[in-house]
Amino acid sequence: MSLVTNDFKLKIQELKKKYDATILAHNYQLPEVQDVADYVGDSLGLSINAAKTKQRTIVFCGVHFMAETASIICPDKEVLIPDLDAGCSLASTIDISQLNAWKSEHEDAVVVSYVNTSAEIKAMSDYCCTSSNAVNVVNSIPKDLEILFLPDMFLGAYVADVTKRKNMFIWPGECHVHAGIRAEDVNMMLTKYKDADFLIHPECGCTTSTLYNSSNGDIVKKPHILSTEGMMKHARLGNASKYVIATEVGILHRMAKENPSKTFIPIKENAICKYMKMITVEKVYDSLIKNIYRVKVPQKIADRARLAIDRMLQIS
Ligand code: SF4
Numbered sequence: 001m002s003l004v005t006n007d008f009k010l011k012i013q014e015l016k017k018k019y020d021a022t023i024l025a026h027n028y029q030l031p032e033v034q035d036v037a038d039y040v041g042d043s044l045g046l047s048i049n050a051a052k053t054k055q056r057t058i059v060f061c062g063v064h065f066m067a068e069t070a071s072i073i074c075p076d077k078e079v080l081i082p083d084l085d086a087g088c089s090l091a092s093t094i095d096i097s098q099l100n101a102w103k104s105e106h107e108d109a110v111v112v113s114y115v116n117t118s119a120e121i122k123a124m125s126d127y128c129c130t131s132s133n134a135v136n137v138v139n140s141i142p143k144d145l146e147i148l149f150l151p152d153m154f155l156g157a158y159v160a161d162v163t164k165r166k167n168m169f170i171w172p173g174e175c176h177v178h179a180g181i182r183a184e185d186v187n188m189m190l191t192k193y194k195d196a197d198f199l200i201h202p203e204c205g206c207t208t209s210t211l212y213n214s215s216n217g218d219i220v221k222k223p224h225i226l227s228t229e230g231m232m233k234h235a236r237l238g239n240a241s242k243y244v245i246a247t248e249v250g251i252l253h254r255m256a257k258e259n260p261s262k263t264f265i266p267i268k269e270n271a272i273c274k275y276m277k278m279i280t281v282e283k284v285y286d287s288l289i290k291n292i293y294r295v296k297v298p299q300k301i302a303d304r305a306r307l308a309i310d311r312m313l314q315i316s
Helices: 006-018 031-036 043-052 064-073 096-105 119-123 134-139 153-163 183-192 208-215 228-237 251-258 281-290 299-314
Strands: 021-026 039-041 057-061 078-080 110-114 127-129 147-150 168-170 197-200 242-246 263-266
Touching (some): 006 021
Parallel strands (some): 147 168, 197 242
16 A cells, blocks of 8 residues: 555645646556556557647656657657666667667668667667557568567567568567566466456567467467557456456556456566666655756757657557
């Protein structure tokens, strides 16, 4: 149970008004952080929402690359992240010198970056993609062109499998959360909860290995492969009373809150992103009152990265 008092939550509401700020929170944030947010969603939804916000300041409760994306999409807003150390193990598997070296081995290749990458990597990419549009992005690229796909190897392997693309090279990156979700864990839970619907969230890299395993037939029950909002919709409209959820456990707070008569079971109790959990409600308070920590992508990088992000937003 949250130790955050209503008084404290009220103070945060007052500060938001005082500083003309809005709070956006990712689905994997701590429950009490989600509860003080104006909008809770996945990284794509957060970016779209950031672009629409009327407030001058955005307090971004998520990991650093997401706050960067908000800064790129809304250069006129002030974007704050309550903890600068909230990184992403997947995004940090590749840096610009590694990408430069890789590109020099494949000079004419098209670079497709999963959205879980730094602004610098996005700026060096031709396309960004999310898990839900990665197949369409790859299919939109002429078949004779080589593709460098980064940084998630499980998503890359899945996309190569679906598109039958032979000239696609995949960066060997992985997220520490999804790397811990193995086919045997999934099968064990699905055998235990035979009557439950099985939902996999393809965003954020957390379940891409499961996605890949399901395409190989290593998983006993066919999953519903859904974006976060798709998962939320399925949880709301589905006929099942139980749902096994394969993603970071933070989303179960929102699911239970919006569907109190249904049961949501995490595929793995310890599928926890330590970076997402670095943001506490006390740090959100500090962020508002001290105007910290500002995330501003340099204009040159932002302009180049925006092209790749715009292409991502255009291909559904
Ligand atoms: S869950 Fe994985 S991919 Fe998502 S933010 Fe955390 S480390 Fe990055």
